[in-house]
Amino acid sequence: MENWVIKRGRLSPNHIALVADQQCWTFRELAETTLKLATKIHHQAPELKRVAVIGGNTADFYLLLASFHHLMVEVVILNNRLSSSEIRQQINISQAELVIYEKEFSQQVATLECPNVVLGDWQSSGELTGDFVPVTHYEPSQVNTIMFTSGTTGVPKGVKQTFGNHLASALGSALNLGMLPEDRWLLTVPLYHISGYSIMNKSLLYGNTVYLVGKFEPTLIGELVNTAQITHLSLVPTMLTALLKQPAFLSNRSLRCLLLGGAPMTAPLLAQCHKADLPVIQSFGMTETASQVLALNSRDAKRKQGSSGQPLFPVEVKIREGEAGVGEILIKGPNVSPGYLNGEMAKTADGFFITGDLGYLDDEGFLYVVGRKKELIISGGENVYPLAVENVLQAVVGIKEAAVIGEADDYWGEKVVAYVVTQNNTPLKAIDLNKQIGPHLGAFKRPKVYYQVAALPRNSLGKLQKNRLTQLTVLDTYVHE
Amino acid sequence: MENWVIKRGRLSPNHIALVADQQCWTFRELAETTLKLATKIHHQAPELKRVAVIGGNTADFYLLLASFHHLMVEVVILNNRLSSSEIRQQINISQAELVIYEKEFSQQVATLECPNVVLGDWQSSGELTGDFVPVTHYEPSQVNTIMFTSGTTGVPKGVKQTFGNHLASALGSALNLGMLPEDRWLLTVPLYHISGYSIMNKSLLYGNTVYLVGKFEPTLIGELVNTAQITHLSLVPTMLTALLKQPAFLSNRSLRCLLLGGAPMTAPLLAQCHKADLPVIQSFGMTETASQVLALNSRDAKRKQGSSGQPLFPVEVKIREGEAGVGEILIKGPNVSPGYLNGEMAKTADGFFITGDLGYLDDEGFLYVVGRKKELIISGGENVYPLAVENVLQAVVGIKEAAVIGEADDYWGEKVVAYVVTQNNTPLKAIDLNKQIGPHLGAFKRPKVYYQVAALPRNSLGKLQKNRLTQLTVLDTYVHE
Structure with missing residues (x-):
């Protein structure tokens, strides 16, 4: 050339x-x-x-x-x-x-x-x-x-x-x-x-x-x-x-x-x-x-x-x-x-x-694309793709943004947890999470814990940086069941 | 691929x-x-x-x-x-x-x-x-x-x-x-x-x-x-x-x-x-x-x-x-x-x-492009590119198409000759060749002989087939000087 x-x-x-x-x-x-x-x-x-x-x-x-x-x-x-x-x-x-x-x-x-x-x-x-x-x-x-x-x-x-x-x-x-x-x-x-x-x-x-x-x-x-x-x-x-x-x-x-x-x-x-x-x-x-x-x-x-x-x-x-x-x-x-x-x-x-x-x-x-291989969550032996959960959470009325990862858990091996930014910082309890998520996600895919945060960490191109999620200040926590 | x-x-x-x-x-x-x-x-x-x-x-x-x-x-x-x-x-x-x-x-x-x-x-x-x-x-x-x-x-x-x-x-x-x-x-x-x-x-x-x-x-x-x-x-x-x-x-x-x-x-x-x-x-x-x-x-x-x-x-x-x-x-x-x-x-x-x-x-x-290498005419030690001569001939009033090749010659080695189709088959003598060509071509490039033909041989794509020129029926010949 x-x-x-x-x-x-x-x-x-x-x-x-x-x-x-x-x-x-x-x-x-x-x-x-x-x-x-x-x-x-x-x-x-x-x-x-x-x-x-x-x-x-x-x-x-x-x-x-x-x-x-x-x-x-x-x-x-x-x-x-x-x-x-x-x-x-x-x-x-x-x-x-x-x-x-x-x-x-x-x-x-x-x-x-x-x-x-x-x-x-x-x-x-x-x-x-x-x-x-x-x-x-x-x-x-x-x-x-x-x-x-x-x-x-x-x-x-x-x-x-x-x-x-x-x-x-x-x-x-x-x-x-x-x-x-x-x-x-x-x-x-x-x-x-x-x-x-x-x-x-x-x-x-x-x-x-x-x-x-x-x-x-x-x-x-x-x-x-x-x-x-x-x-x-x-x-x-x-x-x-x-x-x-x-x-x-x-x-x-x-x-x-x-x-x-x-x-x-x-x-x-x-x-x-x-x-x-x-x-x-x-x-x-x-x-x-x-x-x-x-x-x-x-x-x-x-x-x-x-x-x-x-x-x-x-x-x-x-x-x-x-x-x-x-x-x-x-x-x-x-x-x-x-x-x-x-x-x-x-x-x-x-x-x-x-x-x-x-x-x-x-x-x-x-x-x-369903997600990164290293982000795959194995909870109770079941594969959970965070992206699938995130797509459902993002459609929930009251939720602005959501990121899903696995957290080490003695019982489940890993449990599904969600970091969410709510509309106008609505408290998590005010959002009818169960009712909105239930019809779309099998029980094993539903987050066990929700952490409310002010914003999700993104790089200069808008790409979510999941490795920084656990360092965020949590405003509110909601534990499912 | x-x-x-x-x-x-x-x-x-x-x-x-x-x-x-x-x-x-x-x-x-x-x-x-x-x-x-x-x-x-x-x-x-x-x-x-x-x-x-x-x-x-x-x-x-x-x-x-x-x-x-x-x-x-x-x-x-x-x-x-x-x-x-x-x-x-x-x-x-x-x-x-x-x-x-x-x-x-x-x-x-x-x-x-x-x-x-x-x-x-x-x-x-x-x-x-x-x-x-x-x-x-x-x-x-x-x-x-x-x-x-x-x-x-x-x-x-x-x-x-x-x-x-x-x-x-x-x-x-x-x-x-x-x-x-x-x-x-x-x-x-x-x-x-x-x-x-x-x-x-x-x-x-x-x-x-x-x-x-x-x-x-x-x-x-x-x-x-x-x-x-x-x-x-x-x-x-x-x-x-x-x-x-x-x-x-x-x-x-x-x-x-x-x-x-x-x-x-x-x-x-x-x-x-x-x-x-x-x-x-x-x-x-x-x-x-x-x-x-x-x-x-x-x-x-x-x-x-x-x-x-x-x-x-x-x-x-x-x-x-x-x-x-x-x-x-x-x-x-x-x-x-x-x-x-x-x-x-x-x-x-x-x-x-x-x-x-x-x-x-x-x-x-x-x-x-000035021509094919094998079509190059060497006349009296001078290189003559047929295309250059053809371009001049094609602009001559009375000439419709022209093709130029070299012909073996005892004196020149090769001499320049032209096969031409004239407008309405005008005889060559009726075309003022010298006057029209003179100003555009050095003497050694001017055709020594003109052969009038009915049509130039072309293949199915319109490409001139110079190897068939010498087989054509010549209607009229004009020798320069």
Whole structure:
């Protein structure tokens, strides 16, 4: 594969590549700007093999990321919401030789021992010298990026993502959604996350325009969708909920794909989208699969409510059989990471990635995720999938959010317990839990204890962090029977 | 890669795959129908490794071709305009074990010794038995099809085309043109040619609809483009010329891509297209590159008149230097055939296919083809590219068509001679050749002899067959000076 930035710069020189921070860059300008930046990086650190970067959704950071496409350097893209100690941990694991960061994040890197430099200083410093030769070709197996899994439990793992992974991801998505060079993709999910970074690579491959937005402000996003005639928008459900209150957003006629990821979509949210005639595509992906691997298209959303969709064209999904069709979800395809920096990536003998998620496939090949394998509760010898219980609790009048885990119990082995946030902090006793839950859950699945909390712990992408549940302050407790 | 027909049948079961012969098939129906046909073929010839097929642009033939996607069989797709002896030659070269043909072509296969069967008979004969297991996966290196190069000179060569070739071709084209699942592609170029066959594979990969048309009738095509809201149409220039006379065609508002291939486009034809605001993409491809490898997009057509365009995203083109930047055109990419059945495919040490065409790249990477290497005329030690002379002759008032070759000459080594068709068969003496040609061609490039003929020899795709020029009946001869 030829260098994507240079190739696209030649094929679509005058097409707008990026609109950000009140400026825009054509693909030729993007190629030129990133080549200059790559030249500087090369001259200041000619032996650089692995770099870590911290930045926001800014033009500078976008251009920095694209400039590494000219260098044979592996890029550790750090989550900019991490604490200093978390950053130190990930730098140690990745053995990055240098950290490049945006000024805004100075505090987080202040105590690092690793050499580090502010991005802006590099861009403005020194003269360009001419003897830098950019990478002309990539091997598909060449590692481009390393991202740490969001770390909802335990030690974060550094996922290696190759150029081949990113390419397959972009093509697989295109074979589902279609794509046109005149598409305009609004990038408001974090660039440090695969959902954001993959939009940059898609743009280089497809030749479409990216509108990069720094901060998610629903009013502004709603207006931008209209004024810029945005065709593609990637969101997590909390963002969508906020946008659904924006009249400007609801009146848009330009959106062709509204990609929802990061967390499952609730039935009421889906109903709202259908009412507003929004072209919602629910997507399922992981850092380990370099973004989306399954999609639930709008036309199937009602019929297949609760499903994560079908595997994209280049992707295979199967289930390692457990009980009643439910088993471990296995994924194979050219977008699956070759492995972690630290620790083994579990794969089957025939090359399927063992995701650690549990689920089943229906007769049309739609995947239903029932939960994480390690979250499976075995209570009195019966398997209880927390997600199934959570789905019922979330529909209970008076309950806003719920998370279910197992608690060690002498009698049951594990007992099912629920952490709930109630509407307006209604006391648990005021909610008719038994009556509302009884018809939907077998006795062994019903929570034995309810803990009322102020909020559920989530990471920056809205993903529930179950490992932090037991550290929460409990406002009220309700013991069943 | 999973079986494309089955995969697409699962992903887009209810979307229309094919409209042909007053019928239509969804992708599910296409999968089911082709599985049945594959089952029959398997049971009647379980050991089949290589089959030859002859058919027209009919639904039956389309379904037959797709059914081989379920079998581990290499398919020799024969040009249906070949004579019996040409077919015999290609069957011998390919060592096909069986010929499946449409009844219409019975005469051409009547004298073959190779086992052969009429397609219709197979489809209707016998019961389905259930123990056939279709191919579930393809290796990219698995040969899918063999097509003989159109044979403008010498012995035809059987080009092996792998699943990887066809995939890369489809994706490379999509990264230039864009694609949407709701696209409707009118297939009126021959299915036996890579330009037609590639449209079938694109449809399976992209999930778009194909409208298959048996016979090219300009009036009907013009109407169909409108009524079916066709978005994509592949043509050779002679077809386009005919369509430009159809008001229904000119008034269409649905076409997004009008792909021109097979032969270079003249300036007047291009001007007509621009006037009619047609989205013309000129494409350059070969049987050896599994269709299109370069494209000249509409936006560049005027600026780069005479160019074949830029290499598609996955394709690399370079020039093996000759004089003044002109040299042999070299092509590399995952869509380049692994080789011929008979004879070596010339490749460079770094894996570039040596096309045998001569050309140059401009500073923006646009390719200009100047002719076939073997057609290069060396006259008095000077290189003369026939194409350059032909372009000048074609602009001469009174000349309709011209073909230029070298003729052995004691004094010059080779001398430049032209075969011309004049407007209304005007005698050559009545055309002021010297005055019109003089300003545009150096003396050594000017034809020494003009032969007037009734028509130039072309193959079924409109490609000039220079090897047949010397066999033509000459109506008139004009010797220069």
